[in-house]
Amino acid sequence: MLWASGLTxxxxxxxxxxxxxxxxxxHRYEVVASASKRVIASRLxxxxxxxxxxxxxxxxxxxxxxxxxxxxTPPVPVLGASVGAGxxxxxxxxxxxxxxxxxxxxxxxxxxxxxDGNLENLQEFFSHRGIIxxxxxxxxxxxxxxxxxxxxxxxxxxxxxIAWGVYDPVQEANEGRARVLLRYARTVPRxxxxxxxxxxxxxxxxxxxxLWNAPELVETYGVMEYYWFGxxxxxxxxxxxxxxxxxxxxxxxxxxMVANLPDDVNVVVYADHxxxxxxxxxxxxxxxxxxxxxxxYYTYPHVYLHDRDDRAEVAREVVRGTWQDFAFYEDEPxxxxxxxxxxxxxxxxxxxxxxYEHDGSDPLGYADLGYAGEYLASDDxxxxxxxxxxxxxxxxxxxxxxxxxxxDVVVALNGKPKAGPWVYAGNHHGLGAADMSVPVLVRGPELxxxxxxxxxxxxxxxxxxxxxxxxxxxxxxxxxxxxLSVRDDDGLAPGVEFTFSPRYRLQLGGETGPEVAxxxxxxxxxxxxxxxxxxxxxxxxDDPDQRPLARMxxxxxxxxxxxxLRLATGESTRLDLFxxxxxxxxxxxxxxxxxxxxxxx
Ligand SMILES: [Zn+2]
Numbered sequence: 174m175l176w177a178s179g180l181t182x183x184x185x186x187x188x189x190x191x192x193x194x195x196x197x198x199x200h201r202y203e204v205v206a207s208a209s210k211r212v213i214a215s216r217l218x219x220x221x222x223x224x225x226x227x228x229x230x231x232x233x234x235x236x237x238x239x240x241x242x243x244x245x246t247p248p249v250p251v252l253g254a255s256v257g258a259g260x261x262x263x264x265x266x267x268x269x270x271x272x273x274x275x276x277x278x279x280x281x282x283x284x285x286x287x288x289d290g291n292l293e294n295l296q297e298f299f300s301h302r303g304i305i306x307x308x309x310x311x312x313x314x315x316x317x318x319x320x321x322x323x324x325x326x327x328x329x330x331x332x333x334x335i336a337w338g339v340y341d342p343v344q345e346a347n348e349g350r351a352r353v354l355l356r357y358a359r360t361v362p363r364x365x366x367x368x369x370x371x372x373x374x375x376x377x378x379x380x381x382x383x384l385w386n387a388p389e390l391v392e393t394y395g396v397m398e399y400y401w402f403g404x405x406x407x408x409x410x411x412x413x414x415x416x417x418x419x420x421x422x423x424x425x426x427x428x429x430m431v432a433n434l435p436d437d438v439n440v441v442v443y444a445d446h447x448x449x450x451x452x453x454x455x456x457x458x459x460x461x462x463x464x465x466x467x468x469x470y471y472t473y474p475h476v477y478l479h480d481r482d483d484r485a486e487v488a489r490e491v492v493r494g495t496w497q498d499f500a501f502y503e504d505e506p507x508x509x510x511x512x513x514x515x516x517x518x519x520x521x522x523x524x525x526x527x528x529y530e531h532d533g534s535d536p537l538g539y540a541d542l543g544y545a546g547e548y549l550a551s552d553d554x555x556x557x558x559x560x561x562x563x564x565x566x567x568x569x570x571x572x573x574x575x576x577x578x579x580x581d582v583v584v585a586l587n588g589k590p591k592a593g594p595w596v597y598a599g600n601h602h603g604l605g606a607a608d609m610s611v612p613v614l615v616r617g618p619e620l621x622x623x624x625x626x627x628x629x630x631x632x633x634x635x636x637x638x639x640x641x642x643x644x645x646x647x648x649x650x651x652x653x654x655x656x657l658s659v660r661d662d663d664g665l666a667p668g669v670e671f672t673f674s675p676r677y678r679l680q681l682g683g684e685t686g687p688e689v690a691x692x693x694x695x696x697x698x699x700x701x702x703x704x705x706x707x708x709x710x711x712x713x714x715d716d717p718d719q720r721p722l723a724r725m726x727x728x729x730x731x732x733x734x735x736x737x738l739r740l741a742t743g744e745s746t747r748l749d750l751f752x753x754x755x756x757x758x759x760x761x762x763x764x765x766x767x768x769x770x771x772x773x774x
Pocket of ligand 1: 601
């Protein structure tokens with residue numbers, strides 16, 4: 174069975190010789206009793222597995238938690254890593270990380286949900302010391318611009334992606350949204366990319382089940398990046414109430430997951446940006462119409478002009494003539510000028526310190542915080558403004574204008590959602606707290622230096638974490654496995670199957686039994702997510718017709734329960750179910766006709 178692949182990496186000390194896939198002296202077997210009547214046996218097994226499924230899926234919190242992962246005896250691998258494991262984890266004794274990206278949740282939404290007692294599982298796990306209410310993200314607050322920079326602990330002055338489009342002002346080359354999306358997706362680990370599909374509407378429960386597999390995956394890879402996109406999707410499409418409901422759903426799935434998570438795993442839950450709700454404005458079109466033929470390229474919030482000398486005039490007029498609240502441009506090095514609805518602002522930099530000035534009203538409202546026009550270092554700006562209506566704006570803008578790809582004019586619209594893909598009720602694009610201020614939750618030995626903080630720059634969260642918390646280490650191989658099954662076929666008919674893995678994502682195997690012709694095959698893992706793996710293989714079989722053997726195995730697992738759907742040339746489709754009864758032992762129901770036992774090592 175291919176399902177045996179993938180699975181738990183188990184160090185065995187037996188090193189037993191193989192005989193039809195059965196180790197000679199490794200693990201103790203207890204072949205599952207098979208009733209003499211096929212019908213009775215298969216129905217009993219099916220009923221048992223169904224009952225176990227219901228029990229596992231809905232068991233009350235706390236039940237069956239730590240026994241499920243063998244957390245008590247590290248570094249012995251955890252149980253049930255069918256979705257993950259191989260033989261050896263290169264993570265070794267290194268710190269392990271679970272990084273959960275909670276897309277599109279602002280500090281305001283998160284903290285009010287927390288205060289109302291709706292996120293009690295997150296509250297309990299992180300307690301007050303690990304809950305940082307005011308992380309400050311980058312401007313523009315787009316996932317594409319945030320994630321890679323978080324990995325590299327970079328401010329926004331480096332890197333090409335500073336919007337959902339990329340424009341190189343020197344080469345005059347541009348990339349559209351699809352290319353930027355691809356760039357961003359490529360920075361996400363292979364198995365985490367399945368989260369993109371789980372971020373579509375109505376996929377939340379599958380996404381939650383994928384989260385339940387996190388303990389095993391962290392054990393296998395040392396690091397797991399998990400993306401919960403449902404909060405972003407719900408906010409964009411249905412608005413704030415739907416986002417809050419989705420956030421509570423995440424909290425419930427999180428609870429069942431952490432019940433199985435070893436204590437020493439470092440856990441970070443962060444939002445990459447917040448969200449503004451309300452009437453959606455199609456202001457990309459409005460700005461494009463306004464710019465007419467003055468711009469070479471426009472991708473919010475960047476305007477690239479044909480004549481850079483027009484920047485002051487365009488900045489002033491775009492605020493007067495469109496919905497944009499602000500437009501900024503670099504007047505001279507270290508000096509940024511911005512126009513607001515009723516005032517202009519300037520930011521001067523000297524060394525690392527920045528000074529904010531304004532004419533007339535104070536559009537950023539910093540005077541109310543006691544700011545009197547002095548030069549402040551970036552940390553002081555963070556301390557002063559992290560709870561302000563415009564958090565950390567002087568520093569974020571100055572950093573953005575340090576980027577070689579920045580527009581000649583940078584606009585900002587703060588109070589209304591900007592039209593875009595999926596956007597019917599909310600979006601994130603402004604300089605205001607609703608978009609820029611995000612929750613950051615931390616727990617674990619490598620993150621203790623952040624305990625008790627009220628605020629943090631988003632790039633600071635993991636900059637001191639070691640080893641690289643974004644560097645997952647695949648196991649050296651998949652587990653080997655051996656399966657023995659029996660079915661009633663005018664008398665008990667045994668079947669055996671073995672798999673052998675020389676390296677990660679590759680398996681060799683063989684099988685013989687009453688339901689299939691004897692065969693040998695090799696398979697590779699073509700696609701994997703956190704719930705499932707897809708293997709493609711070829712082989713030979715003992716077949717008088719000499720038909721070629723090609724096969725596809727789709728494996729799906731949630732915690733202890735899983736299935737393997739096999740399509741192979743010359744055979745009927747087969748569906749196997751299994752339940753993991755022990756760290757490296759599965760009970761199997763093969764195609765509803767045979768029962769068996771499998772071990773992995
Ligand atoms: Zn979004």
